[in-house]
Amino acid sequence: MARLWVLVLLLGLALGQKSGGGVGGRPYSPSPPPMAPGPVPTYPMPVPTYPGPVVVYPGGGGGFGLVPVVVFLGLALVAFLMVRGLKGAGEGPGASAARLRLALLKGPGVQGALRRLAEGADTTTAKGLADLLDEAALLLLREEPGWRFASYEVEHGSEAEALARFDAWMLEERSKYRETFRHFEGKRQVDPSYGARPEPGGRYLLVSLILADRRPLPPRRPLTLEAAKEALLDLAGSSPFTLLAFYLSWTPEKEEEALTEEELLLLYPNLEKL
Incomplete structure (x- = not known):
């Protein structure tokens, strides 16, 4: 009976997903256009001489x-x-991939600040993504009194492995909500047809930071409020010279919405109470 009840709740969550937003990308440099080959220069060939x-x-x-x-x-x-x-x-250890999830009490203006940060970000260069990471970390640090739950994961490997894990984690985050805003590698997508779904008892906002970096990030640790703060600062220590990819997502994206504690823990069962 308990399993059936959980399945019903999960089905209800899948059908009634809240709004969500995301911003980030993998920095790249455009390839120069191909050049037409010119005529091959000809030079008089010297007569080879060989020593005895x-x-x-x-x-x-x-x-x-x-x-x-x-x-x-x-x-x-x-x-x-x-x-x-x-x-x-x-x-x-080579490169690292890390994902930090923070569930915080919904504060006034936080969702709007995240949206403005996402709209103005340069998502095509390493510097732009590093700046986005710094500003997102600063915004979250200012909301530290409202942090209630968190999870932190780190994997090490080659750069290709770190980017593969980054892509997998990013897709998983996007599956948790109805994507109403996305700004990825210079392309913006907005869902104007979505109507906000406020729910009694909703009070949480879930923010995820996903990073692929050339640095060997510290391994996962038992989470406390201080450990979650240290993990956020570890991610913010990335620079344009080490950053491979970054993605910031949050749900709900609409300011009228918030997650209930039941929704939060069913959608993100690996969260730890801070």
């Missing part, structure tokens, strides 16, 4: 013959050290 054979005899005069051997051994040693260094670098 150099013969090195053992014994007398052998000091000159040791020079090529010493050079060869030196080059071999340098190559060995370079290979070992590259192998050691490859064994490090």
